[in-house]
Amino acid sequence: MNVHVHPTQEFRFMRPDDGIKQGDPLLVVDNISLSFGGVKAITDISFDILKGEIRAIIGPNGAGKTSMLNVINGFYHPQKGTITFRGQKRSRMRPHEAANHGIARTFQNIALFHGMSVLDNIMTGRITLMKRNMLWQALWRGPAETEEIENREIVERIIDFLEIEHIRKTPVGRLPYGLQKRVELGRALAAEPSLLLLDEPMAGMNLEEKEDMSRYILDVNQQFGTTIALIEHDMGVVMDLSDRVVVLDYGRKIGDGTPDEVRNHQDVIDAYLGVSHD
Amino acid sequence: MPKSGQKAGRKPVTFPQYLVLNAERYADRTAMRHKSYGIWQSWSWAELFEEIRAFSLGLRELGLKKGDKVAIVGSNRPRLYWSFCAIQAIGGVPVPVYADSVAEEMVYVLEHAEVVMAICQDQEQVDKVLTMQDKLTSLQRVLYDEVRGMRDYDQEHLFSIDSIQARGGEIFKSSGDADWLEAIDQGEGTELAVMLYTSGTTGRPKGVMLSFDNLVISALNGNAFDHLDEHEQTIAYLPLAWVGDHIFSYAQAYTAGYCVCCPESPDTVTEDRREIAPTYFFAPPRVFEILLTQIMVRMEDAGKPKKRMFDSFMAHARKVGEPILNGEPVGLADRIKYWIGEILVYGPLKNRMGFSRLKVGYTAGEAIGPEIFRFYRALGLNLKQLYGQTEASVYITAQPDGEIRADTVGRPSPDVEIRIDDASGEVLYRSPGVFLGYYKNDEATRTTKTEEGWVHTGDAGFFDQEGHLKIIDRAKDVGKLANGNLFAPKYIENKLKFFPNIKEAVAFGDGRPYCTVFLNIDLTSVASWAERNNISYGSYQELAAHPEVYRMMEEHVDQVNRELAAEEMMAGSQIHRFLVLHKELDADDGELTRTQKVRRSFISERYEPLIEALYDGSTSKHVETEVVFEDGRKGKIAATVEIREMKEHAPSFAKEAAE
Numbered sequence: 001m002n003v004h005v006h007p008t009q010e011f012r013f014m015r016p017d018d019g020i021k022q023g024d025p026l027l028v029v030d031n032i033s034l035s036f037g038g039v040k041a042i043t044d045i046s047f048d049i050l051k052g053e054i055r056a057i058i059g060p061n062g063a064g065k066t067s068m069l070n071v072i073n074g075f076y077h078p079q080k081g082t083i084t085f086r087g088q089k090r091s092r093m094r095p096h097e098a099a100n101h102g103i104a105r106t107f108q109n110i111a112l113f114h115g116m117s118v119l120d121n122i123m124t125g126r127i128t129l130m131k132r133n134m135l136w137q138a139l140w141r142g143p144a145e146t147e148e149i150e151n152r153e154i155v156e157r158i159i160d161f162l163e164i165e166h167i168r169k170t171p172v173g174r175l176p177y178g179l180q181k182r183v184e185l186g187r188a189l190a191a192e193p194s195l196l197l198l199d200e201p202m203a204g205m206n207l208e209e210k211e212d213m214s215r216y217i218l219d220v221n222q223q224f225g226t227t228i229a230l231i232e233h234d235m236g237v238v239m240d241l242s243d244r245v246v247v248l249d250y251g252r253k254i255g256d257g258t259p260d261e262v263r264n265h266q267d268v269i270d271a272y273l274g275v276s277h278d
Numbered sequence: 279m280p281k282s283g284q285k286a287g288r289k290p291v292t293f294p295q296y297l298v299l300n301a302e303r304y305a306d307r308t309a310m311r312h313k314s315y316g317i318w319q320s321w322s323w324a325e326l327f328e329e330i331r332a333f334s335l336g337l338r339e340l341g342l343k344k345g346d347k348v349a350i351v352g353s354n355r356p357r358l359y360w361s362f363c364a365i366q367a368i369g370g371v372p373v374p375v376y377a378d379s380v381a382e383e384m385v386y387v388l389e390h391a392e393v394v395m396a397i398c399q400d401q402e403q404v405d406k407v408l409t410m411q412d413k414l415t416s417l418q419r420v421l422y423d424e425v426r427g428m429r430d431y432d433q434e435h436l437f438s439i440d441s442i443q444a445r446g447g448e449i450f451k452s453s454g455d456a457d458w459l460e461a462i463d464q465g466e467g468t469e470l471a472v473m474l475y476t477s478g479t480t481g482r483p484k485g486v487m488l489s490f491d492n493l494v495i496s497a498l499n500g501n502a503f504d505h506l507d508e509h510e511q512t513i514a515y516l517p518l519a520w521v522g523d524h525i526f527s528y529a530q531a532y533t534a535g536y537c538v539c540c541p542e543s544p545d546t547v548t549e550d551r552r553e554i555a556p557t558y559f560f561a562p563p564r565v566f567e568i569l570l571t572q573i574m575v576r577m578e579d580a581g582k583p584k585k586r587m588f589d590s591f592m593a594h595a596r597k598v599g600e601p602i603l604n605g606e607p608v609g610l611a612d613r614i615k616y617w618i619g620e621i622l623v624y625g626p627l628k629n630r631m632g633f634s635r636l637k638v639g640y641t642a643g644e645a646i647g648p649e650i651f652r653f654y655r656a657l658g659l660n661l662k663q664l665y666g667q668t669e670a671s672v673y674i675t676a677q678p679d680g681e682i683r684a685d686t687v688g689r690p691s692p693d694v695e696i697r698i699d700d701a702s703g704e705v706l707y708r709s710p711g712v713f714l715g716y717y718k719n720d721e722a723t724r725t726t727k728t729e730e731g732w733v734h735t736g737d738a739g740f741f742d743q744e745g746h747l748k749i750i751d752r753a754k755d756v757g758k759l760a761n762g763n764l765f766a767p768k769y770i771e772n773k774l775k776f777f778p779n780i781k782e783a784v785a786f787g788d789g790r791p792y793c794t795v796f797l798n799i800d801l802t803s804v805a806s807w808a809e810r811n812n813i814s815y816g817s818y819q820e821l822a823a824h825p826e827v828y829r830m831m832e833e834h835v836d837q838v839n840r841e842l843a844a845e846e847m848m849a850g851s852q853i854h855r856f857l858v859l860h861k862e863l864d865a866d867d868g869e870l871t872r873t874q875k876v877r878r879s880f881i882s883e884r885y886e887p888l889i890e891a892l893y894d895g896s897t898s899k900h901v902e903t904e905v906v907f908e909d910g911r912k913g914k915i916a917a918t919v920e921i922r923e924m925k926e927h928a929p930s931f932a933k934e935a936a937e
Contacts, residue, residue, distance in 0.1 A: 156315035161426075166545035168316065219427065 020086060026051040026195060026227050027072065032081035034067055041067040042078070043251045049195065054221050055229045056238045058262075059248035060271065065231045066108060068248065069197050072229070073105050074098040086194065099128050104193035106184045108200045108231075114173035118183050121172055122158060125190025126151045158186050161223075162216060178209035185216065189224075196220070198230040202237055210234065214241055239263065247271070291467035292490045294367040296532040298462060301327035304508055304535045312356045313542040313550055321356070323535065329443065331455055333357075334364035336446030338458070340395075340419060340437070344369030347391045347473065351375045351384070351407065352399025354514040354527070354540045357423045357439050361397050362528055366471060367462050373473045373485070374518040376872045377403060378865075380910060383483075385410040387475050390718065391485055392416045397439070401427040404436070467491040473717055474521050476668050485717030486521075486668045496671035496711035497529035499692040503676060504558070504638045510536035511635075512558045515547045520873060521668040522642070526560050529671075551632035559639045563646035564874060566661075568802070569631055570650050571778050575806045591619035592656070599624075599656030604680045624657045633659050640664050640676075643873065645749075645768075647776030648684035655682065663687050665749060669726065669733055670694075671711030675747045686746035696747065703738040704753040738766075755878065757788030763850025765793060767878070770851065773841060777834045778803045782863050782870075784881055785853075786889055792854040794892040796885070797831055798822075798863055804830075819860045819917055828922060831858055835924055843927035852926050855892050857899075859885075860917035866906050888919060897921055 020026055027049040034042040042064045049055045057065045070076040072083065074093035082089050085101060093101075104125070112121050130147055159165055162182050167175060172183055181201060188196055201217065202210045214237055220226050232238045238245060239259040247255035247268045255261075255268040262268055290296045300309065305324040312319050321329065342348070348365050350372050352358050362372045373391045375384055377399065384406060388396065394416055398404045404422050411417065421437050422428060428436070471490040475483040500506070514527035531538045536558070541550040548569075551559075577588055598612045608616075628634050639654070639661040646663065654661040660679065665687035666672035674696070677688030690696045694709040708731045715723040727733050738756050739749040750756065751768040759765050767785040770793065774783040781800035787793035799822050808815060808824075815821040839852040863869040868880055882889060884903070891899035902916040 153315065156317075160315055163543070165316070165542045166549070222429065223426070 020051050022052045022225075023050055025049070025084075026086065027229075028084040029068075029072070030082050030084065032068075032071060032078045032083070034064075034071060034076055034078045040251050042071070042248075044081075045248070045251075045253045046081075047246045047253065047256055049227060049229055050244075051194075051227050052221075052225055053227060053243040054217070054241055055227075056242035056245045057229060057231050057248065058233075058235075058238055058245060062250075063248040064251040065248055066199055067251075069105065069199055069229070069231065072098075072195075073103050073197060096128070099191060102192070102194035103197065104188040104191040104195075105197035106181075106188050106199060106201060108203065110177075110180050110184055112172045112180060112184055112187070115171055117169050117171055118164060118175070118186075119155065119159070119168050121183055122155045122186045122190050123151065125187035126155065128191060154192075155190055158189050161189075161219070162186050178205050178212075181205065181209075181213065182216070185213075185220075189220065189226075193226060196226050196228045198228060198232075200231050200233065202232060202234055210237060217241060291494060292366065292462070292465035292469070292471070293363050293494075293528070293532045294462040295465060296494075297323075297327055297330060297363055297367075298459065300532065300535050307508055307535065308537045309531075309535075310356050310359070311537060311539040311554070313540070313546070313553075316542075318539070318553070326360070330360045330364050330367070331450060331458065332443040332446035333360055333439065334367045334446065335449045335455070335458060336442035336444075337364055337370075337395075338368050339445055339449060340442065342368055342370050342395060346370045346395070347373050347393045349373050349375050349388050349391065349393040349396040349407075350518060351396060351403040352377050352423065352518070353544055354516075354518065354523075355399055355423055356540055358397065358399060358518060359514070359528060359538065359540075361439075362472070363532075366465075367458065369461065369465070369469070371470050371473055373475070374524070375475070376517050376519045378517075379872060380866065380906070381406050381409055382910075385413055387483060387485075388414055388417065391473060391475075395419045395421065397421045398423070400424040404428070404431070465490070467494065470714065472524065474519060474524060474668050484719055484722055487714040487717050488521075488671055488711075489714055492671045492711045492713060493525065493529045494533060495693070496673050496709075497525060497533040499710075500525065500530055500673055501534045503678075503692055506530065506534050506536065506558060506638070508535035510534065510558045510637070511539060511554055511556050512536065512560075513539045513541060513547070513551050513554050513556045515541055515544070515551075516560070517872065521672055522560060522666070525672045526558070548632070552630070553632075555629075555632055555635040557635050557637040559633070559636055561639070561641055562643040562874070563641050563650070564644070566641060566646065566650055566654060567778070570653055571800070571803050573627070573630070574778070575803065578806070578810065588623055591623040592653075594619055595624060595656040595658075596652065599658055600652065600682075603655060603658055603660065604682070620658070628657060628659065633657075636660065638662065642666055642687075644875070645772040646684070647772075649776065651684040664691075665747060667733075667735060669713045670707060670709060671713070673709070673711060674705075674707050674735070677746075681744070681746070683746060686742060686748050688746055690747075697732070698740060702753055703740065703750075703756075705735045705737050705739045705747070705749070706732045707735065708732050755788075759787050759793065759851060760789060760791045761850065764848070765851045766848070769848065770795070770838070770842070770853065771876070773838045774834065777837075779807070779830060780834060782876065784863075784876055784878065786882070786892065787851060790893060793851045794889070795835070795853050795856045796881070796888070797835075797856060797858045799827060799831075799858060801862070818862065819915065822858045822860055823917065823920065828858060828920060831856070832922055832924070835922075839924060839927050840930075844930045849929040853924055854926065855921055855923055857888065857892065857919050857921045860901070860919055861903060861905065861915055864905070867904075868906075891919075891921060 025048040030046050032042055032045050057068060059065050067076060071078050074095045074097060077092050159168055164182060172180060202213050221228055242259060245259055245262045246253060247262055249271040254271055255265045290299050300323040306322050308320045309323040309326040310321045348370055350358055350361055365372045373393060375387055396407045396417060398407060404420060407420055419435050421439055421442060423439050425438055467490045469490055470487050471493055472488050473485045475485050512526060516523040527538045539554045541547045577585055594615055598608050598616055601608050602616060636659050639659055642664045662677040662682055664676035665674045667674060673691035674694055675688045676691050694707055696707045698705055712731055712733055736753055737749050738751055738753040739747055742748055751766040755767055757765045765787040770785045771783040774780050779800055780797055782798035784796040785793060801818060804821060808821060813824060813826055815824060821827060835853050835856050842848045842852050865872055869877060871877060887901055888899055898918050898920045900918045902914055905913050905915060
């Protein structure tokens, strides 16, 4: 059998279009407040993420960035406020519902299955898109087999995209940190998300690994048209990559705008970036 | 089904003609494979014909004419191989370029060859070509294979191979391929087929012009010599610009009709080779060295029973493996033990390395360590040596089956005449594979190729009693120490490099009072040794300067001196002083050629202070060295390098001779 998959064909996601035009709000966060007992993690925060953009969330330690991501993908439930995703307003959503609706994420501390191979790890990202039930999958005949082949092809395209062919069958636990991060991105991509949340994708990486990762993030954004929200501490990376930046401090929003606007915003300088050295 | 329309009774003489023939005689046989998205994609000869026809018609439409030169930049991708034939079908001349060369090196070749088109693998290579655009006045179009990252480029002069093939397909549908086939049919064997730039151990690269006759006849001879036919499989992983790859993965594949497999990426070659299990395989000694080192490192970590089984059966294989392979008589008990070993050790080992089906394996380019060579032979792998050059379309000498020696390069290949120059000891040859000349460099052509067609190899060598050629060194590198003793640097360096811990060695001594060397440690093997011996280090530099590493190197140098002392010609050139370099010699810094050969004169200039220190009696020297990264940025590393003094061994050959 000679099936020719052209390596040159550009790979696009198969997930059906969500009906939102490029540049319209994909996600709107409105007046969100979140507290744990007496501790206020987030206070009255509102911002939006436009379709097709790279949106950065920055702020000093403890500013509420990760809490914000957790709210967006339904892991935390805010006491106040609403979130509108793809035009649907909601106040409570469970993480798996968020995943089903097309929100995928990576974590600050890598959360992969260390004993499983790279391929299997990325395959788990497809789980929400597989329709056959466990019985079918256990039998692995007919429709389940076809489904696995279809899904494997997408996973292989992601492996090709991230240039990790050489570690396809290597257990994740044996890989260096930078590659594990890349695998985690691969797993998030496997869900063909409309919105991709990256929690410090470049933490602990060296310069070369950061350059690679930046390249992949830009490529994901351009080639797949995926909207990305990312938390990052490396200001150089944030300013280069993102279209718009929202700045949090002590659970409040203190700045929102293009990297240049944010850079010159006095509150932001005071709170986070420090005094300019010019 | 293609109609060849070939002139009755005429044998094909060009590769496009062979393509037409193969599409008929081997229509359904697999011609090419490429691992992509984790699956081996394959093309039969009939499919290959269609792909190349579409490509070629598209190129013609784009304005490619007879005689035009086209640069091909990238790694071993099917489409880049197709481009050879697609270009040749129109009468154009492909000029493959080393893909890992930095922009300045590449610009020289592209400018010198006056290429009108460049076919690049991906964005990286397109970027390199585009940065040189101002200098390349003849360059009109750039084609690329992989679309990734190309969407933001100004597409006016940029084309994807896909779009060119699609266009070619339309042309075929509307007006057929009669004129195209006609043009192929008129191709003559004497025409220029390809230009390969030699990496050049000295000076600028030279464009070696090879005709179809050169390549086709050499390939047919090679096929006949090793009984290669359409059933072979080989894996294409060496640089496209290197003549060996052009012969093994293109010329011989087309003439014999065998299948060429392209790996998924340069990082996966070992895994891919295991899956393909090639029957015909070529690798420079370095690849075999690395493979062996990896196996040995793994065996060191294996459990006791496994390790004992491995050692015992390997000892047996060393004893009887080669005689069995050479068809010599071997006792029944030994044969049975070897057969058990095949099941328990040799077979799994061969499978691990991807050599389970290997019919013929070749190594060339550098001397291979006798231990390494014997290891593979002992496993029952028919590994042989050959001696070749770009100017000869590879084959000068090769070892016939059953006459394998670790230290010779074999007998003259079919149709090759060899003579040794009496005065200089230089090897000269004459054969149908001898190149047409260097492109735009008549002077170099005249000094290399005599009017009677003899070509100077630049290598010094001699024939042994059995008629096998032995190469000592580059003729111009063979010198004399100040005391008149013969000094053959390569000979000494090779002896050192046979130790797995030494990756590279550079010997000095011509016109000097004694011989000295630079050493480069082999990171894989020394690092593993360091781990086992609880030696901690932070960087290559720190490991290289470690006192324990120095002690180990001292033992190796001493061993070499002892060996040298036993040889009449070489006893006088024992190593007196040595140092371990603080950085790896690297092609990006110009210290090695792209084929990983040492550029001696460049190194002598660059490290002059170190060489002086080797001769002025000092015990250490502080140096700063500039390094160049692949993208052209520069950095500096500084280090204090220690120098060690060695004891000389008394010559031991005289005694043996007297006994």
